[in-house]
Amino acid sequence: MSDSRPRRPLIVPFFIAVPVLIVIGLGIALLQGNQGQLSSGAAPTFRLKLYDGGTFDLSEQRGKVVLINFWASWCGPCRSEAAELNAIWDTFRGQDFAMIGVGYLDNERDARAFLAEFGVEYPTGHDDGSQIARAYRIRGVPETFIINRRGEIAHVIIAPTTVSVLRPLIEALLAQEVQP
Amino acid sequence: MLAELGIVTTGLALIGAALAALFGAYGALNRADRWILSARNSLLLTMPLLSLACLSLVTAQLTGRFEMQYVWSVTQINEPIFFKITALWGAQPGSLLFWSWMLSAFVAIAILINWRSERRLMPWMVTFSAAVLTFFMILVVLYENPFARFWILPGASQPVASVFQPAPEASLFFPRDGQGLNPLLRHFGMVFHPPMLYGGYVGMTIPFAFAMAALASGQLNTNWIRATRRWTLIAWLFLSAGLILGGRWAYDVLGWGGYWGWDPVENAALLPWLTGTAFLHSIMIQERRGMLKAWNMFLIILTFLLVILGTFSTRSGIVASVHSFARSEIGMPMLIFLGICAVGCLGLWAWRWSRGELASDHRLEGLLSRESMFILNNWLFIGVTVMVLWGTYAPLFTELLSGQAITLGAEYYNAVVVPLFGAIYVLMGIAPLVAWKRTSLSALGKAIRVPLALTVGTVLILVALGTHEPGAFLSYGMICLAGYTALWEYYRGVKARMARGESILVALNRLFARNRSRYGGYFIHLAVVVIGIGIVASTVYQQETQQTLSVGQAISLGNMSMRYDDAFEAVADDGRTMVIANVSVFRNGQYVGTIRPRKDFFGERGTPMSIAGQYTTLESDFYVLLINHQGDRITFKVYLNPLVNLVWWGGVLLIIGTFLAAYPDPQRELAEKVAEARAPSSLQIAGD
Structure with missing residues (x-):
């Protein structure tokens, strides 16, 4: 807009430098994100501060089947699977089963409103700095990982899931013996 | 046969577009008319070729040729014909082909309309639009070919997808049925929303190509703006309609009672709309007063770069979104293209500017004038653009710089x-x-x-x-x-x-x-x-509430209330099961109608989707969602959205x-042309 005056050569490099820097930044982000999805092997351990105060430590859950659900209050499909996840928690909560909702790129107020709206009772907390999301290299939300009793990733479910999908997977893993 | 036809036509279209770019550049640099004409004809040919390619893909979708990977991934035998057709833009490879076809059609129309009237701009216009088409054809042919088929290699347990026969002994694999279109896309808003957005994106390529032609040829008078004002309006119309239809789709299908969520993909479509709106306003100053030439050029280049940026972020999966495409291999080539465009186009622009060729004919005369109002308008739109851009990419960049992603909601x-x-x-x-x-x-x-x-x-x-x-x-x-x-x-x-x-x-x-x-x-x-x-x-003034009801119970919200009458299960033609509730709606206690909110479950995995029941008046929308059902108890979420219509x-x-x-406006355009014919060197005359 400065061309109402004769010339302003100094501002020219600025108009070029900013877009180029943006492109370079996107390139780095793309390269970093291009590693494949984590789908097998030992599940990365993590500790997560929960919304209700406590802490969830994955390494303490060894011997149990663990369901890890990555979610966000802004994510439409997460809303559709919320009731399904509640039902899974109600079904298995008394058994050798643990469940954790890992909040992804969320803010606390919206997250709490989401949890209240759907009456979520299983432990949930926010993944500050997306540390856990990066360790599991998720591609988006929702994503669900099921960890077997030996602490290995047994199943990865990308996209919203349902009771009918989860229940047989968890039952089969619960039926496996714990290796000493 | 359909696959082979598609492979051949897309391949030829890639060659045609690439030749058009090369011939056009050579012809324009050497003022060689025969080369320019060849470039034009070669670019015009891509339109029928890509039309054939799209037709063969749609035919394959309609006739259930599931040996083609794309057809298998987006259609299903018992899907309605309508969705079998619209599956053309139901996933990445098909939508890229459709996009390229639209670009070839827009370019062909622009060439045919403007060939005579904008003679001096056309060689470079052909070159730049051919270069953009070449890039998209590279994506279609080499990265996301929609005509890849399944092959079985002897001894292999899984079929592989490949465009050509991977080995002489490989044979085609014919799946019995496909996966079907993504349930979220089975909505009329989704049927028209992508073509509208693509029309807007693709349409912005035309004014961009004219602007670049003006920069490359040095014909920097206002002709390029006259040639492109209508194209910009059409592209802007497509973008606006795409945004509104997208909002309508979100409102009906995503089931959260709203229509705009500042989602990265929505923002990606909003950004070029904002700069395009600024451009439509500021070109009026250039047309009338010969001012802001450099700025207008920058705005249209920026709009095109935002189109490519939006396409890149939607299709590479780099930003997490509710409706991005799956992460794919095309991220890096798209980013390289974006980088080349940014450096090349802005570099050319800066070179012309530093030579003083984009200087204004007039200065701003009064601080309070129509001109200054337009400039303020531009600053505001650019301000919104920068803020939305930052909001969209903040998580990415803050994570790069500090390791801590900051999300802005x-x-x-x-x-x-x-x-x-x-x-x-x-x-x-x-x-x-x-x-x-x-x-x-x-x-x-x-x-x-x-x-x-x-x-x-x-x-x-x-x-x-x-x-x-x-x-x-x-x-x-x-x-x-x-x-x-x-x-x-x-x-x-x-x-x-x-x-x-x-x-x-x-x-x-x-x-x-x-x-x-x-x-x-x-x-x-x-x-x-x-x-x-x-x-x-x-x-x-939106109001909302959520309650679990038994048959006969009611929820009130504002002057409206609903009574849950009964619920039943049904199976639709395409195999999805539905839970449907009958809900009576009352306004000020008077019965006004019955609506049927429902929840659909798609496919073997039972992917759920809530379709709201809506009672609509001009005054408000009473919007009822079926959230969950257990026995005959149903959880409803109810919104009252005043004036949303x-x-x-x-x-x-x-x-x-x-x-x-x-x-x-034929008379006015004729008058402009006559005026221009009488004053061929309007560049000098326009100056004070």
Whole structure:
């Protein structure tokens, strides 16, 4: 807009430098994100501060089947699977089963409103700095990982899931013996 | 056969586009007409070739050729024919082909219309549009080929997808049925939303190519703007319609009672719309006063770069979104293309600018003038663009720089973008009343008296009727001022003509005919006012509640209430199971109708999707979602969205207004051409 005056050569490099820097930044982000999805092997351990105060430590859950659900209050499909996840928690909560909702790129107020709206009772907390999301290299939300009793990733479910999908997977893993 | 036809036609289209780019550049640099003509013909040929490719893919979708990987991934035997056709843009490979076809068609039309009238720009215009098409054809042919088929290699347990026979002994694999279209896309809004958005994206390529042609050829007078104003309007119309349809789709299908969530993909479509809107306004200064030449050039380049950026972020999966495509291999080539465009186009632009070739013919004469109002408008739109850009990419960049991703949600946008939009509405209320060149405050005060008085009156009435939130009546005030000013301009124009003895209809008609871009523009302003009222009312006054009901129980919200009557399960033609509730709706206690909110479960995995039941009046939308069912107890979520329908009706008005503004005006165009023919070196003459 400065061309109402004769010339302003100094501002020219600025108009070029900013877009180029943006492109370079996107390139780095793309390269970093291009590693494949984590789908097998030992599940990365993590500790997560929960919304209700406590802490969830994955390494303490060894011997149990663990369901890890990555979610966000802004994510439409997460809303559709919320009731399904509640039902899974109600079904298995008394058994050798643990469940954790890992909040992804969320803010606390919206997250709490989401949890209240759907009456979520299983432990949930926010993944500050997306540390856990990066360790599991998720591609988006929702994503669900099921960890077997030996602490290995047994199943990865990308996209919203349902009771009918989860229940047989968890039952089969619960039926496996714990290796000493 | 269909696959082979597709492979051959897309391959030829890639070669045609690449040759057109090379021939065009060579011909333009050496002023060799035969090369330029070859480039033109070769580029024109890509349109029928890509039409054939699209036709063969659609035929394969309709006839269930599941040996083709793309057909298998987006269609299913028992899907309605309608969705089998629209599956063309149901996933990445097909939508890229469809995109390329649209680009080839737009380019062909632009070449045929402008070949004679813009003779000096066309060689480079052909070159630049061919280069863009070449890039997209590389993606279609080499990265995301929709004509890849499944093959079985002897001894292998899984079929592999490949464009060509991977080994001589490999044989085709024919799956019995496909996966079917993504359930979320089975909605009429989703059927038209992608083609509209692509039309907007692709359409912006035409003004971009003309602008680059002007930069490359040094024909930097205002011809390129005259050639592209209508194209920009058409692209802008497509983008607007795409955004509104996308909002409607989100409202009906995503089931959260809203239509805009500042989702990265929505933002990706909003960004070029914002800069395109700024461009449509600022070119008026260049047409009229020969100012802002460098700025207009920058705006259209920026718009094109934002189109490519938006396409990149949607299709590479780099930003997490509710409706991005799956992560794919095309991210890096798209980013390289974006980088080349940014450096090359902006470099060329900066070179012309530093040589002083984009200098203005006039200076800004008065601080209070129509010109300065347009400049302010541009700053505001660029401000919104920068803020939305930052909000969209903040998580990425903060994580790169500090290792900690910062996400900006609705609070950020409400705090930053909403005031800027408020300022834009105020400007819409003032700017049309400000004269060109210079005006005085007292003249403006005189002109604005009536719209301002009407606005104050309206706000007082609203407050008296019970609008007490300051945010609401302030917003209504700013929006109303914009509306009253547009109406006042119509009134003044019509009154002046009626004073000469014309009847009201004749006067209105001639008013439009004399200055389509101005009065069509005011019509668009009115549409934006209607949309604004809808957005403010449905955001500030939305009510919601959620309750679990047994048969016969009811929920009340505002003056509306609903009673849960019964529920049943059904299976649709395409195999999905549905839980449907019958809900009676009451308004002020009077029964007004029955709606059927339902929840669909798709496929073997039972992917659920909530379809709201809506009872719609102009005054409000009573929006009922079936959240969960257990036995005969159902959890309903109910929204009361006041005036939300104004958003959709405003969208319709906006489309009408754009047509009014873009409608060809043969007499005026002829006059411009004659004037130009008499003054061939208008570049020198235009200077003071």
